[in-house]
Amino acid sequence: MSSQIAPITLADLQRPVRGRLERVPQELHRIVEADFGLIAEVNSHLFQMQGKMFRPTLLLLADEATGGRDQRTITLAAVIELIHLATLVHDDSVDHSVLRRGMPTINSLFSHQVSVIMGDYLYSRAVIELVRLDDLEPLRVLSRVTNQMTVGEMRQLLAHEPLEFSEESYDLLIQAKTASLLSGACEVGALRASPAERSALRRYGEALGMAFQIVDDLLDYVGDPGVTGKPTGSDLREHKVTLPLIAALPRMDAAGRRQVQALMDTPEPDDPRIGEIIGAVAEAGGLDYARERALQLAQQADGELDALTPSPARDALRAAITYVVDRRR
Amino acid sequence: MSSQIAPITLADLQRPVRGRLERVPQELHRIVEADFGLIAEVNSHLFQMQGKMFRPTLLLLADEATGGRDQRTITLAAVIELIHLATLVHDDSVDHSVLRRGMPTINSLFSHQVSVIMGDYLYSRAVIELVRLDDLEPLRVLSRVTNQMTVGEMRQLLAHEPLEFSEESYDLLIQAKTASLLSGACEVGALRASPAERSALRRYGEALGMAFQIVDDLLDYVGDPGVTGKPTGSDLREHKVTLPLIAALPRMDAAGRRQVQALMDTPEPDDPRIGEIIGAVAEAGGLDYARERALQLAQQADGELDALTPSPARDALRAAITYVVDRRR
Numbered sequence: 001m002s003s004q005i006a007p008i009t010l011a012d013l014q015r016p017v018r019g020r021l022e023r024v025p026q027e028l029h030r031i032v033e034a035d036f037g038l039i040a041e042v043n044s045h046l047f048q049m050q051g052k053m054f055r056p057t058l059l060l061l062a063d064e065a066t067g068g069r070d071q072r073t074i075t076l077a078a079v080i081e082l083i084h085l086a087t088l089v090h091d092d093s094v095d096h097s098v099l100r101r102g103m104p105t106i107n108s109l110f111s112h113q114v115s116v117i118m119g120d121y122l123y124s125r126a127v128i129e130l131v132r133l134d135d136l137e138p139l140r141v142l143s144r145v146t147n148q149m150t151v152g153e154m155r156q157l158l159a160h161e162p163l164e165f166s167e168e169s170y171d172l173l174i175q176a177k178t179a180s181l182l183s184g185a186c187e188v189g190a191l192r193a194s195p196a197e198r199s200a201l202r203r204y205g206e207a208l209g210m211a212f213q214i215v216d217d218l219l220d221y222v223g224d225p226g227v228t229g230k231p232t233g234s235d236l237r238e239h240k241v242t243l244p245l246i247a248a249l250p251r252m253d254a255a256g257r258r259q260v261q262a263l264m265d266t267p268e269p270d271d272p273r274i275g276e277i278i279g280a281v282a283e284a285g286g287l288d289y290a291r292e293r294a295l296q297l298a299q300q301a302d303g304e305l306d307a308l309t310p311s312p313a314r315d316a317l318r319a320a321i322t323y324v325v326d327r328r329r
Numbered sequence: 330m331s332s333q334i335a336p337i338t339l340a341d342l343q344r345p346v347r348g349r350l351e352r353v354p355q356e357l358h359r360i361v362e363a364d365f366g367l368i369a370e371v372n373s374h375l376f377q378m379q380g381k382m383f384r385p386t387l388l389l390l391a392d393e394a395t396g397g398r399d400q401r402t403i404t405l406a407a408v409i410e411l412i413h414l415a416t417l418v419h420d421d422s423v424d425h426s427v428l429r430r431g432m433p434t435i436n437s438l439f440s441h442q443v444s445v446i447m448g449d450y451l452y453s454r455a456v457i458e459l460v461r462l463d464d465l466e467p468l469r470v471l472s473r474v475t476n477q478m479t480v481g482e483m484r485q486l487l488a489h490e491p492l493e494f495s496e497e498s499y500d501l502l503i504q505a506k507t508a509s510l511l512s513g514a515c516e517v518g519a520l521r522a523s524p525a526e527r528s529a530l531r532r533y534g535e536a537l538g539m540a541f542q543i544v545d546d547l548l549d550y551v552g553d554p555g556v557t558g559k560p561t562g563s564d565l566r567e568h569k570v571t572l573p574l575i576a577a578l579p580r581m582d583a584a585g586r587r588q589v590q591a592l593m594d595t596p597e598p599d600d601p602r603i604g605e606i607i608g609a610v611a612e613a614g615g616l617d618y619a620r621e622r623a624l625q626l627a628q629q630a631d632g633e634l635d636a637l638t639p640s641p642a643r644d645a646l647r648a649a650i651t652y653v654v655d656r657r658r
């Protein structure tokens with residue numbers, strides 16, 4: 001949203017922890033290894049859809065920015081990515097998604113059954129690995145996070161009633177669904193830090209995560225499909241109510257609100273109709289409102305970092321905020 | 330299978346731990362409590378399908394038979410039942426089952442999505458509760474058990490090729506799918522016992538669990554639908570290969586084996602055809618073989634109990650073996 005010459009890339013953020021980050025995929029392989037053919041097959045497909053490792057990056061930066069005291073960070077970073085992966089596998093199954101990161105999803109490539117079981121497999125492997133570390137603290141944080149994420153998924157199922165879904169419900173939804181894991185990643189990276197630093201990083205991750213989801217929801221309205229990889233207006237097409245619409249609705253007239261409700265009542269709305277609503281939401285200030293809210297949260301996240309001693313890793317955590325709000329996909 | 334006058338009932342086994350067992354449902358309610366409407370609604374439906382509490386019974390008896398030293402057994406028993414419940418919710422979703430214990434399943438009453446998310450919710454609540462006990466030991470046992478169960482579910486998906494599915498694969502399947510949780514229940518009930526008692530109870534649970542599944546698979550061939558609550562031959566109808574068929578196949582002639590393969594290749598075989606195969610399996614000695622194997626495992630389980638001091642609880646664990654092999658549903 002700022003207009004820099006050279007936008008911040010993920011690689012920029014990762015520089016202070018590059019060496020450790022490169023060891024995370026191998027650690028992940030070790031943790032999920034299976035001698036049963038079908039599971040090994042699904043695993044190797046999952047490794048091909050390797051993500052951006054944003055959560056492991058945050059975890060490693062949180063450790064680095066608080067003195068780099070934890071010897072277990074590579075394992076913890078792998079576990080964070082594993083929990084994220086398990087969630088994606090179940091999410092894709094729940095949503096009947098066909099593609100993820102440009103690759104066929106497990107449910108489309110294997111079956112719905114395999115997805116449900118595989119998500120359970122991955123998550124229980126994450127728990128086994130945390131138990132192996134012989135410390136209840138990471139488990140305490142991450143079991144709560146995982147539970148929050150399931151509550152977020154349930155809230156998502158009900159986020160289809162535009163005239164009833166409030167901004168407060170939206171905040172609870174994105175906190176649970178998205179911010180909890182980013183917050184957990186930062187907190188688990190700071191388990192050896194002082195309580196003040198640990199709390200600051202937890203709150204940083206929470207604000208960053210909420211901003212992350214709002215930007216995601218904004219990109220669905222204004223993103224370039226060639227860059228985001230999904231058509232504009234997907235959320236409206238699937239009748240998902242997000243912040244731009246929530247903010248716009250009270251500023252629309254009765255006719256506009258009726259139009260929104262009509263779109264929500266149409267099983268498969270067409271592109272011109274979706275385009276109309278996007279236009280109406282923009283005109284009513286819904287996009288500006290959501291952008292403003294993301295920037296507020298970004299500022300909050302930034303403020304939390306003042307609790308840490310200056311370091312290249314802290315700079316990278318600051319840069320992560322810009323990365324999140326400026327991203328185009 | 331024995332021909333007693335008065336068969337052993339579940340209530341008989343539960344007598345030595347009746348008082349504690351009665352407190353388990355309330356503890357379960359506390360653990361899964363949710364302030365989000367949809368989750369609370371699914372929870373209250375789950376409570377109505379309240380099972381037989383066989384796993385909590387084993388856990389409490391294991392504790393009682395080894396001195397009753399553990400103060401946490403009511404919570405642990407609730408967690409065991411909760412893990413069982415989470416597994417059932419995902420299993421029903423994977424199998425698209427409509428009924429469970431005579432009640433509509435979560436997937437049929439709510440949706441497939443709600444089932445997947447709810448299973449995750451229940452399991453993560455179980456982990457949170459185990460963390461709260463501030464002891465890694467129950468988590469160490471139960472995270473492995475949960476992972477084994479997912480491997481068992483994967484094996485189940487592949488148990489549809491009668492001419493390729495060996496008895497060894499069947500043993501691995503029922504160990505993972507069924508015996509692991511019964512074994513885990515017994516072991517977690519004996520965490521304060523001596524290592525020898527703990528191991529004996531783990532092995533007792535494993536043998537008991539395998540016998541339990543073999544009897545289940547036998548009942549599918551010979552059970553009275555009025556008592557079991559499901560039609561005879563369901564497994565054959567769904568092309569599930571179990572021990573009676575595995576044992577019968579090598580003793581059938583080529584024509585018989587072709588008939589079996591033909592049934593497996595028929596999408597929806599009719600009752601007369603299923604009846605024919607059941608007859609052929611019986612004639613080839615498949616039912617006798619499976620019965621014999623269940624009795625061997627029962628003997629093994631019985632032998633393990635010799636490691637414990639005589640007590641009413643140990644007697645109840647012995648009676649549990651008879652209960653498992655004699656049951657009609």
